[in-house]
Amino acid sequence: VFSIGEFSRITGLTVKTLRFYHEQGLLVPSCVDEGSGYRYYDPSKIETARVIAFLRGLDFPLDEIGRILRDAGDDADLLDVMERRRGEILATIRRQREVVRSLDELLSREKEARRLMANATFEVGETVVSPLRIAGVRMRGKYSQCGEGFARIGRRFGRHIAGKPMMLHHEAEYRDEDADYEACMPVRAGEAADGITVRELPGGRCVTLMHKGPYDDMGRSYAKILGYIRQKGYEVVLPTREVYLKGPGMIFRGNPRNYLTEIQMLVRDEGSQAVLKG
Amino acid sequence: VFSIGEFSRITGLTVKTLRFYHEQGLLVPSCVDEGSGYRYYDPSKIETARVIAFLRGLDFPLDEIGRILRDAGDDADLLDVMERRRGEILATIRRQREVVRSLDELLSREKEARRLMANATFEVGETVVSPLRIAGVRMRGKYSQCGEGFARIGRRFGRHIAGKPMMLHHEAEYRDEDADYEACMPVRAGEAADGITVRELPGGRCVTLMHKGPYDDMGRSYAKILGYIRQKGYEVVLPTREVYLKGPGMIFRGNPRNYLTEIQMLVRDEGSQAVLKG
DNA sequence: TTGCTCCTCACGTCACGTGAGGTGGC
DNA sequence: TTGCTCCTCACGTCACGTGAGGTGGC
Numbered sequence: 001v002f003s004i005g006e007f008s009r010i011t012g013l014t015v016k017t018l019r020f021y022h023e024q025g026l027l028v029p030s031c032v033d034e035g036s037g038y039r040y041y042d043p044s045k046i047e048t049a050r051v052i053a054f055l056r057g058l059d060f061p062l063d064e065i066g067r068i069l070r071d072a073g074d075d076a077d078l079l080d081v082m083e084r085r086r087g088e089i090l091a092t093i094r095r096q097r098e099v100v101r102s103l104d105e106l107l108s109r110e111k112e113a114r115r116l117m118a119n120a121t122f123e124v125g126e127t128v129v130s131p132l133r134i135a136g137v138r139m140r141g142k143y144s145q146c147g148e149g150f151a152r153i154g155r156r157f158g159r160h161i162a163g164k165p166m167m168l169h170h171e172a173e174y175r176d177e178d179a180d181y182e183a184c185m186p187v188r189a190g191e192a193a194d195g196i197t198v199r200e201l202p203g204g205r206c207v208t209l210m211h212k213g214p215y216d217d218m219g220r221s222y223a224k225i226l227g228y229i230r231q232k233g234y235e236v237v238l239p240t241r242e243v244y245l246k247g248p249g250m251i252f253r254g255n256p257r258n259y260l261t262e263i264q265m266l267v268r269d270e271g272s273q274a275v276l277k278g
Numbered sequence: 279v280f281s282i283g284e285f286s287r288i289t290g291l292t293v294k295t296l297r298f299y300h301e302q303g304l305l306v307p308s309c310v311d312e313g314s315g316y317r318y319y320d321p322s323k324i325e326t327a328r329v330i331a332f333l334r335g336l337d338f339p340l341d342e343i344g345r346i347l348r349d350a351g352d353d354a355d356l357l358d359v360m361e362r363r364r365g366e367i368l369a370t371i372r373r374q375r376e377v378v379r380s381l382d383e384l385l386s387r388e389k390e391a392r393r394l395m396a397n398a399t400f401e402v403g404e405t406v407v408s409p410l411r412i413a414g415v416r417m418r419g420k421y422s423q424c425g426e427g428f429a430r431i432g433r434r435f436g437r438h439i440a441g442k443p444m445m446l447h448h449e450a451e452y453r454d455e456d457a458d459y460e461a462c463m464p465v466r467a468g469e470a471a472d473g474i475t476v477r478e479l480p481g482g483r484c485v486t487l488m489h490k491g492p493y494d495d496m497g498r499s500y501a502k503i504l505g506y507i508r509q510k511g512y513e514v515v516l517p518t519r520e521v522y523l524k525g526p527g528m529i530f531r532g533n534p535r536n537y538l539t540e541i542q543m544l545v546r547d548e549g550s551q552a553v554l555k556g
Numbered sequence: 557t558t559g560c561t562c563c564t565c566a567c568g569t570c571a572c573g574t575g576a577g578g579t580g581g582c
Numbered sequence: 583t584t585g586c587t588c589c590t591c592a593c594g595t596c597a598c599g600t601g602a603g604g605t606g607g608c
Contacts, residue, residue: 005587015588020572036580037589058377062571079388086381089374096371099336103364110357283561293562298598314606315563340597 001030007041011049026066027052058085113246117260120210124228129264131203135196136168136184142177143167143215149183153196160190165247168201168239174222182239201241202266207234209263210245214256218242218263225263234267241265279308285319289327304344305330336363391524395538398488402506407542409481413474414446414462420455421445421493427461431474438468443525446479446517452500460517479519480544485512487541492534496520496541503541512545519543 008015021027022039027048029039048069055065068078135157137149150165163186170180192198207229211221229236241264248259286293299305300317305326307317326347333343346356413435415427428443441464448458470476485507489499507514524538 003587014573016573017571019589024571039588056571058381079385082381082385086378086385089378089381093371093374093378096367096374100364100367100371103336103360103367107357107360107364281561292599294599295597297563302597317562334597 237266515544
């Protein structure tokens with residue numbers, strides 16, 4: 001026979017655990033000294049201990065293990081129990097996998113944002129943009145209310161969304177109140193519905209400037225890009241665009257000082273219908 | 279502002295959970311009525327609630343969520359936290375997979391045993407067996423001590439074992455005490471070591487009988503198979519074999535009445551060195 | 557009065573682990 | 583005496599859920 005300490009070393013179960021299993025009636029010592037209360041286990045208990053450890057490894061609760069041990073005689077439904085457990089484990093694996101997938105998305109978005117941040121130049125530049133299919137909600141009021149528009153598009157288009165949120169400014173001037181703007185997002189597919197229009201934004205020659213920092217600080221960046229356009233003698237084609245490369249996110253709320261917004265202004269080199277003369 | 283019930287419906291968190299998060303300082307109501315103690319939440323709290331729910335979905339403990347919420351400003355190490363979590367989840371998935379694998383083995387063994395049981399005929403038959411590579415421990419004493427021999431082979435050969443445990447009887451007579459027998463198991467590979475021999479059992483013509491039930495009940499089956507051999511005029515070649523198709527298992531201890539043992543006796547049709555004359 | 561929403565307080569869950577305080581024999 | 587092994591008893595863990603008992607306004 002073994003003392004509890006020896007038995008613990010043999011089975012790999014802690015002394016505390018063995019006492020607990022005794023208390024629960026799961027693994028009762030072969031004899032208990034009346035005077036000292038010492039527990040003694042004989043070798044036949046080793047297998048029971050192993051079975052319990054194995055089933056605990058399958059995350060069976062102790063009371064179920066007790067039941068299994070008790071009617072080990074008819075193993076008829078033991079097969080069922082095991083197969084049910086197997087199914088449950090597979091189900092949790094599937095859930096975990098889903099979780100990992102959503103984490104991966106989160107992480108890749110965040111890393112992309114950091115990459116952008118690292119490579120961004122904060123000087124005015126010129127480029128050519130391609131036509132872009134978007135879903136948009138035309139809004140009137142304060143810019144700060146645009147969130148509602150994005151939310152509506154998000155709910156409606158879900159996983160058809162194919163790029164960063166943008167805002168279109170349909171007026172040349174900046175207004176604090178009663179502005180005419182459009183919250184929109186690039187989409188792969190989906191149809192117009194309740195106030196959301198789907199259409200193609202034209203491509204073309206484009207002057208860009210990256211703005212880093214909070215949104216109410218964009219005046220300086222606008223002054224800078226407009227100065228450049230005036231100097232070059234370009235004409236701005238409305239609407240102008242803001243692309244929100246990194247803003248307050250779901251988890252990584254981030255610091256407004258790290259927000260990253262690209263201002264895009266399509267331009268014509270010359271022409272008569274200039275809306276805003278450079 | 280929303281009452282706790284309304285806020286619960288909006289966020290999907292239970293009222294109890296919301297109160298608990300308040301108590302923990304995780305999600306504090308926007309205001310609390312002094313007189314009634316009623317909690318009121320304004321809409322800005324919805325996002326916090328969603329973030330908490332999301333992180334709980336990743337199984338982050340509450341205190342860590344609290345920390346994350348508090349220093350959401352600098353998201354520097356948030357990436358690390360998330361990636362660590364990702365790694366942990368992947369690790370548990372791997373563990374779970376291992377568990378499923380071992381369950382599958384258990385289940386397939388058990389199903390195999392049941393299939394055997396269903397198809398077994400309990401009549402004497404004749405077959406031809408192939409040579410079989412085995413690891414064996416020669417023992418002397420009581421049959422019931424064979425378990426120790428199997429255990430030694432199991433420890434030594436582990437996953438090289440390629441079949442059901444067997445016992446070889448090196449004497450023609452059955453003895454209760456001081457029997458000369460050999461516990462052995464089919465093996466794919468592995469070398470002889472400390473008392474375990476590895477060799478090839480010869481194949482050949484073989485008379486078989488399936489015995490169902492407890493081991494101390496095998497006398498009748500032996501009488502039956504020996505009766506058959508005598509009637510046919512065969513000679514038995516020693517050692518005779520018992521194959522333990524289903525006995526007390528690790529988990530599915532089963533009922534001794536369902537134990538399944540195949541008795542195999544290699545025979546010669548005629549010859550002079552007969553050990554046991556039919 | 558009934559029904560609804562809110563409150564607090566105490567206790568339960570699950571499988572142990574921690575730690576205090578004590579014993580008995582070398 | 584010190585060190586070791588054993589004991590019991592009470593409490594902690596984690597994220598809530600349960601239930602009792604009560605309030606306040608329609």
